[in-house]
Amino acid sequence: MTATAPGSGPITPTAVDLPSGRAAAVPTPVPGDPALARLSLNQATVKYWNLVQAVDGCLRAGLPAIGVWREPVAEMGLAEAARLVRRSGLRVSSYCRAGFLTRPDRAEALEDNRRAIDEAAELGAPCLVMVVGGLPEGERDLAAVRERMVEVLAELVPYALERGVRLALEPLHPMFCADRAVLSTLGQALDIAERFDAEAVGVVVDAYHVWWDPQVYAQIARAGAGGRIASFQACDWELPIPSDALLGRGMVGDGHADVRGLREAVDAAGYTGDIEVEIFNERVWSADGDEVIATVARRHVQYVL
Amino acid sequence: MTATAPGSGPITPTAVDLPSGRAAAVPTPVPGDPALARLSLNQATVKYWNLVQAVDGCLRAGLPAIGVWREPVAEMGLAEAARLVRRSGLRVSSYCRAGFLTRPDRAEALEDNRRAIDEAAELGAPCLVMVVGGLPEGERDLAAVRERMVEVLAELVPYALERGVRLALEPLHPMFCADRAVLSTLGQALDIAERFDAEAVGVVVDAYHVWWDPQVYAQIARAGAGGRIASFQACDWELPIPSDALLGRGMVGDGHADVRGLREAVDAAGYTGDIEVEIFNERVWSADGDEVIATVARRHVQYVL
Numbered sequence: 303m304t305a306t307a308p309g310s311g312p313i314t315p316t317a318v319d320l321p322s323g324r325a326a327a328v329p330t331p332v333p334g335d336p337a338l339a340r341l342s343l344n345q346a347t348v349k350y351w352n353l354v355q356a357v358d359g360c361l362r363a364g365l366p367a368i369g370v371w372r373e374p375v376a377e378m379g380l381a382e383a384a385r386l387v388r389r390s391g392l393r394v395s396s397y398c399r400a401g402f403l404t405r406p407d408r409a410e411a412l413e414d415n416r417r418a419i420d421e422a423a424e425l426g427a428p429c430l431v432m433v434v435g436g437l438p439e440g441e442r443d444l445a446a447v448r449e450r451m452v453e454v455l456a457e458l459v460p461y462a463l464e465r466g467v468r469l470a471l472e473p474l475h476p477m478f479c480a481d482r483a484v485l486s487t488l489g490q491a492l493d494i495a496e497r498f499d500a501e502a503v504g505v506v507v508d509a510y511h512v513w514w515d516p517q518v519y520a521q522i523a524r525a526g527a528g529g530r531i532a533s534f535q536a537c538d539w540e541l542p543i544p545s546d547a548l549l550g551r552g553m554v555g556d557g558h559a560d561v562r563g564l565r566e567a568v569d570a571a572g573y574t575g576d577i578e579v580e581i582f583n584e585r586v587w588s589a590d591g592d593e594v595i596a597t598v599a600r601r602h603v604q605y606v607l
Numbered sequence: 608m609t610a611t612a613p614g615s616g617p618i619t620p621t622a623v624d625l626p627s628g629r630a631a632a633v634p635t636p637v638p639g640d641p642a643l644a645r646l647s648l649n650q651a652t653v654k655y656w657n658l659v660q661a662v663d664g665c666l667r668a669g670l671p672a673i674g675v676w677r678e679p680v681a682e683m684g685l686a687e688a689a690r691l692v693r694r695s696g697l698r699v700s701s702y703c704r705a706g707f708l709t710r711p712d713r714a715e716a717l718e719d720n721r722r723a724i725d726e727a728a729e730l731g732a733p734c735l736v737m738v739v740g741g742l743p744e745g746e747r748d749l750a751a752v753r754e755r756m757v758e759v760l761a762e763l764v765p766y767a768l769e770r771g772v773r774l775a776l777e778p779l780h781p782m783f784c785a786d787r788a789v790l791s792t793l794g795q796a797l798d799i800a801e802r803f804d805a806e807a808v809g810v811v812v813d814a815y816h817v818w819w820d821p822q823v824y825a826q827i828a829r830a831g832a833g834g835r836i837a838s839f840q841a842c843d844w845e846l847p848i849p850s851d852a853l854l855g856r857g858m859v860g861d862g863h864a865d866v867r868g869l870r871e872a873v874d875a876a877g878y879t880g881d882i883e884v885e886i887f888n889e890r891v892w893s894a895d896g897d898e899v900i901a902t903v904a905r906r907h908v909q910y911v912l
Contacts, residue, residue, distance in 0.1 A: 443868075514785075541785055
């Protein structure tokens with residue numbers, strides 16, 4: 303990042319935040335900086351890297367943890383992925399993603415989720431993030447679909463408990479209610495989680511999905527009091543909503559959500575786990591991975607801590 | 608809609624629902640049909656018609672009510688618009704739309720809303736629909752913006768009461784929280800409305816905005832018990848979300864929301880007012896207005912009553 307021009311001292315180019323192109327507002331934390339102590343990179347943020355590259359990227363940047371996805375693990379093979387992660391010394395902050403409990407074929411839903419639980423256990427992931435699924439084709443009875451979702455979850459709980467994997471229910475933004483998750487608020491997630499042991503079922507607090515909720519601070523306090531916060535995920539709400547609505551997750555600081563307020567709330571509620579940055583965004587994905595991680599680290603200082 | 612082919616009886620072409628192009632599943636209700644007794648056309652559903660055309664369209668189809676927008680009223684002139692609507696014999700089910708209370712210039716917000724209240728009174732509209740506004744540029748403190756919104760609302764209440772216009776708070780889908788309405792749920796709208804007299808401040812139950820909410824049925828019951836339901840609006844939640852997210856409002860039956868369930872709930876809660884169909888959708892707008900109204904009437908029978 304420095305070069306020497308003839309006849310002058312070292313030139314330090316100004317770091318640039320990606321994908322915004324704005325000049326960095328704070329120095330990039332270096333490995334060992336306490337600011338990085340709880341910062342985890344969800345590997346979906348560097349989607350076009352494989353698991354080896356994502357692990358290496360975290361190590362280079364001094365991040366202590368990584369959130370791992372099933373697809374790149376499958377690509378590498380579970381045993382090798384588990385060895386890689388163990389050897390790296392990185393914590394696995396979460397394993398993403400299982401669920402889709404509402405699919406019409408219940409046996410398939412159970413089978414797929416049991417496999418994901420096994421994988422999470424092998425990887426040493428403390429929790430398995432569950433996106434519960436949307437409305438089956440042609441179905442309008444939300445209440446019935448939600449009940450079915452809870453029934454399937456209940457069948458998975460003993461299996462997960464035996465393997466020491468916590469199921470982390472993720473409420474998704476209500477704009478995904480029809481197609482991805484009939485679980486839309488933290489309060490609703492807690493109503494379900496509280497039917498089970500806290501070590502079996504927790505919740506994900508994802509800034510992007512919950513920031514708008516008028517009850518979110520009360521529900522974070524409730525989640526913390528019950529020991530239910532399994533994961534805290536940071537990213538921002540960008541506008542306009544892109545044509546693929548999933549990809550509006552922005553670099554923290556580029557959108558409208560009060561990510562710091564939510565981080566302070568989970569901390570005040572007793573959460574001491576990792577702060578995992580998960581960004582789905584074509585502009586982030588097409589940028590250089592190391593520069594993305596550097597921006598993530600700077601924005602963590604600027605907008606989260 | 609009928610033609611006589613040589614040597615045969617009358618041919619009745621099959622009616623087609625717009626914009627889906629699906630064959631109509633039920634006959635089109637004719638003027639005088641009790642199925643139309645509470646059906647109101649929000650004029651935004653026939654966006655490219657002026658007020659004269661929209662009124663005529665309602666009369667031709669036998670609809671007893673219309674929801675009127677400010678822009679076409681301004682285009683025609685308020686006094687003439689009021690005369691037109693009065694002479695038509697149509698009920699005005701709502702006047703759309705005021706609000707944007709969170710804008711930085713509070714004096715402008717008050718002035719604009721007072722003007723809208725005057726217009727609603729002149730038109731004989733029972734309620735003025737309020738879209739409360741989003742986050743001002745660069746603002747992330749939702750709680751503070753929500754408080755400001757309530758302060759401005761409180762200033763408007765006496766003015767509206769004097770003129771017999773009820774302010775109808777419309778919770779918008781949470782995907783509009785940043786840019787259009789920091790009011791996202793019916794529960795939150797009621798928390799605010801209940802600070803004022805029921806005749807002064809009510810709420811809008813719009814199927815598109817609230818269908819996903821796990822608390823919606825409980826909150827509809829609460830709204831009804833307090834006499835707070837000022838308006839019920841029908842339309843469907845379509846996927847994918849279009850590039851202009853505002854335009855995903857679909858013809859009832861073309862999406863995923865349980866509109867009948869919501870209609871039954873508002874009725875059970877004591878609501879006896881109009882059922883106003885409000886659709887923002889380029890495919891609906893570009894279709895023939897009379898055919899759109901005919902589809903609205905059929906879908907009302909098929910999916911709402």
